[in-house]
Amino acid sequence: MERLKSWFLSSYLLLATLACVFLLMQLVEHLRIELLGALMACSAMPGFFLWLYVRRPARTSAHLFGVTAYAWLGACLAVFGTLTSRDPLWWPVLFALPLGLGGFLLYLLWYSRLPRRRLLQRLVPLPSFTAYQLDGTPVTSDSLVGTPTVWIFFRGNWCPLCVAQVREIVALHEDLTARGVRVVLVSPQPLARTQALARRFDVPLMWLQDRDGQAARALGIELRYGVPAGLRLLGHGQHTLMPTLVVTSKEGDVVYVDQSDNYRLRPRPQAFLKVLDSEKAHR
Known part of the structure; x- marks a missing residue:
């Protein structure tokens, strides 16, 4: 199923974009409501x-x-225009329903949903794992005990x-530092990609690579074949x-x-700042 999902997004976006170009060309020649x-x-x-790429919401x-x-x-x-036209065009309905609306609903109700996973339990130690710093040095999660920590496990630079x-966490860097909180960002993407992201934001956060998915498996959040197929050609794994x-x-x-x-x-x-404040009040 995850293999199918990895091919769905890239394939569908390409097909929908090509359909938009074709329909726009047809609409320029024939101004019809079903084409619109x-x-x-x-x-x-x-x-x-x-x-997503222009507005960059989190x-x-x-x-x-x-x-x-x-x-x-x-x-x-599209349906209304076809049914009410004296000279109906039926093929735009096929573009509108199976391709346009159908594809979008597949993305919304199927692709966006994550598979079931083992939920992390509160008030128990974080599962132990090893990750790698920007210079390739290994570090264990157990070695980071001693400081309140916000862990961000993110997919990679390819995900807007x-x-x-x-970016939202980076903006909170000074506030979190003042609270005595460490921020650790973990991604399975190639180390060079994470290094590029670290240079882009240029703040002293801890960036880690989850090489071979060890951390993801320890936490039960691994997503095999989760990178869209088209992005694999760009070296995203x-x-x-x-x-x-x-x-x-x-x-x-x-x-x-x-x-x-x-x-x-x-x-x-x-949500998590409130938890950090509560933890600080109880220390």
Whole structure:
């Protein structure tokens, strides 16, 4: 199933984009409502991903109501235009329904959902694992006990939501440092990619590579074949992890964990800052 998902996103985005180009060319020649509707439905997914890369949000809503309404409106216009036309064109409906609306609903209700995983338990030690620093030096999670820590497990530079979440954490760097909190960012992507991200933000956070997915397996968040197939050609690897945020106490116990079943849902900083303040008050 995960192999199928890895091929779905790249293939569908390419197909939907090509369909948009074709429909736009047809619409320029023949201004018809069914062509406009088909174009709207097919552009829902490419438009959404363009918005992700331009606006760079750290999270979205679960149901993407705006995009969903746009895709449904396009499909309805295509059907309406075909049924009311004196000289109906039926093929735009095939673009609008199976390709445009159908593909988007597959992304929304199937692709975005993460598989079941073992949930991390609160008030128990974080599972032990070994990761690698930017210079390739190994470090164990057990060696980082002694300081309250925010752990960000992110997919990689290729994920706009992950990069936006990292940017959000970077913006809180001074605040977290003042609270005596360490930030550790862990990704399974090739080390050179993480090094590039660290240079981009240029703040003294701890960046770690989850080489061979050891940390992901220890925490139960491994996602095999989770990297979209098209991105593998750019050297991003093929396996990744499920986005997860964990806060551990000074003693190394898990005091907060966010393990959403949807990769687009990420916790807001206020949620774990409140936990950190509560932990500080009890120390």
